[in-house]
Amino acid sequence: MRILIVDDDTVVAGGVARILESEGFAVDTVARGEQAILAAAQERFDLVILDIGLPGMDGFEVLRRLRTEAQRVPVLLLTARDAVDDRVHGLDLGADDYVAKPFAMSELAARVRALIRRSQAQAGPKVVHGPLMLDTVARRAFLTGEPLELAGREWAVLEVLLAKVERVVSKEAIIQAVANWGEELSLNAIEVYVSRLRAKLEPAGIRIRTVRGFGYMLQEYKEH
Amino acid sequence: MTLAQMQPLNHTPPVVRPGAMPAVRLMIVEDDTSLATGLMRALANEGYEVTAAASGEEALERVRSEPFDLLVLDIGLPGIDGFEVLRRLRAGGYALPVLILTARDAVDDRVRGLDLGADDYMPKPFALPELAARVRALGRRGRGQIGPRIVHGPLVLDTAARRAWLNGEPLEMAAREWSVLQVLLERVERTVSKEAIIEAVAGLSDDLSLNAIEVYVSRLRAKLEPAGIRIRTVRGFGYMLLEHHDRGAR
Numbered sequence: 001m002r003i004l005i006v007d008d009d010t011v012v013a014g015g016v017a018r019i020l021e022s023e024g025f026a027v028d029t030v031a032r033g034e035q036a037i038l039a040a041a042q043e044r045f046d047l048v049i050l051d052i053g054l055p056g057m058d059g060f061e062v063l064r065r066l067r068t069e070a071q072r073v074p075v076l077l078l079t080a081r082d083a084v085d086d087r088v089h090g091l092d093l094g095a096d097d098y099v100a101k102p103f104a105m106s107e108l109a110a111r112v113r114a115l116i117r118r119s120q121a122q123a124g125p126k127v128v129h130g131p132l133m134l135d136t137v138a139r140r141a142f143l144t145g146e147p148l149e150l151a152g153r154e155w156a157v158l159e160v161l162l163a164k165v166e167r168v169v170s171k172e173a174i175i176q177a178v179a180n181w182g183e184e185l186s187l188n189a190i191e192v193y194v195s196r197l198r199a200k201l202e203p204a205g206i207r208i209r210t211v212r213g214f215g216y217m218l219q220e221y222k223e224h
Numbered sequence: 225m226t227l228a229q230m231q232p233l234n235h236t237p238p239v240v241r242p243g244a245m246p247a248v249r250l251m252i253v254e255d256d257t258s259l260a261t262g263l264m265r266a267l268a269n270e271g272y273e274v275t276a277a278a279s280g281e282e283a284l285e286r287v288r289s290e291p292f293d294l295l296v297l298d299i300g301l302p303g304i305d306g307f308e309v310l311r312r313l314r315a316g317g318y319a320l321p322v323l324i325l326t327a328r329d330a331v332d333d334r335v336r337g338l339d340l341g342a343d344d345y346m347p348k349p350f351a352l353p354e355l356a357a358r359v360r361a362l363g364r365r366g367r368g369q370i371g372p373r374i375v376h377g378p379l380v381l382d383t384a385a386r387r388a389w390l391n392g393e394p395l396e397m398a399a400r401e402w403s404v405l406q407v408l409l410e411r412v413e414r415t416v417s418k419e420a421i422i423e424a425v426a427g428l429s430d431d432l433s434l435n436a437i438e439v440y441v442s443r444l445r446a447k448l449e450p451a452g453i454r455i456r457t458v459r460g461f462g463y464m465l466l467e468h469h470d471r472g473a474r
Contacts, residue, residue, distance in 0.1 A: 109335075113338065114341075
């Protein structure tokens with residue numbers, strides 16, 4: 001899952017980025033509204049954390065432009081402006097949540113998890129696929145009731161595939177979802193993560209199909 | 225949800241076309257009756273269909289038997305508290321958006337509520353315009369293009385909102401009927417044993433007999449067969465939802 005932070009305060013942006021990265025998200029940071037519009041047009045993010053008081057184009061305007069381009073990406077406004085009017089204005093422009101600074105990092109992280117969950121159409125904090133269960137809060141996985149060890153990237157790739165069961169996901173889309181700009185992730189690397197996932201999941205009957213020259217598809221789980 | 229549906233009723237009268245989304249149904253779970261009444265009035269003014277429950281048990285009972293689009297949930301309730309209500313809902317597969325509205329405003333409580341599956345958390349005291357804006361935001365998200373839908377011929381299930389339509393008309397189903405139908409829909413043209421149905425359906429509470437499953441299936445048939453949707457009995461084993469053919473419909 002990939003998150004864009006738009007904040008000109010590098011201390012806040014850096015702190016939030018660090019926490020979210022430690023939770024396994026791929027995070028990119030920009031300091032200006034114009035850059036945010038550009039980034040959102042070029043890449044696919046799963047969430048945008050947006051400050052309002054920015055140099056140049058402000059956060060309200062960024063949000064307005066994102067929504068007129070029919071971007072459904074969830075947006076969390078994170079701002080020092082905490083008047084009720086600002087909150088109402090931001091939410092009615094299409095924000096999904098509004099958190100006033102100063103804020104508790106643990107609450108922000110929980111709100112991020114809630115927004116990601118909802119946008120991935122997950123009912124609760126637990127994602128179940130046959131014998132596989134992902135606890136997205138504790139970031140722990142279980143296979144037929146036993147704890148399953150997954151490296152950070154393996155988890156990220158699996159999450160992408162689980163969000164699109166029975167739909168083909170291109171390798172490029174997987175890279176988009178799991179790597180930020182600073183990282184060069186090759187198509188080969190994705191193949192490695194998928195083969196490690198297969199080694200762990202296939203014994204339990206969970207299959208990831210290769211769609212030649214394109215990508216992968218997590219198949220619907222069928223009991224035997 | 226379209227913007228038009230979010231407008232107060234006095235600005236934009238709702239236009240109900242076949243297949244159009246009906247009014248958003250909202251339940252307030254709050255034991256403080258004067259607060260509940262005030263909230264009901266305020267949200268009804270925004271165009272929602274609002275009801276209230278005074279305890280967690282009542283709220284769970286109603287969610288199981290009627291479709292709701294959104295819950296505004298207090299934590300400090302008589303009997304089981306709001307956290308437990310939320311936990312039971314999510315454990316039972318109910319995906320409707322939940323906004324927690326509570327006097328408990330410690331960060332730990334917020335994190336706990338959100339991680340149990342709440343979509344938003346507002347501490348009391350709160351500003352009514354902000355609550356209304358947060359409810360609008362949740363309505364947008366919960367009923368947007370994002371809610372997963374199951375389509376089977378003339379039947380449409382919105383699994384997030386737990387609502388169904390048949391030939392564009394809202395279809396009323398008891399919670400258990402819904403669960404049985406969902407199990408069958410996940411396995412169209414495959415036989416599902418009665419035991420497997422019980423296992424999938426009985427999650428929320430007690431034991432369920434094979435006879436009870438027969439009753440739910442016969443109620444589903446009464447509702448769906450007129451639209452050409454057939455559930456076949458596989459003698460001594462279970463049921464199979466047949467693929468829908470347009471010509472089969474009468």
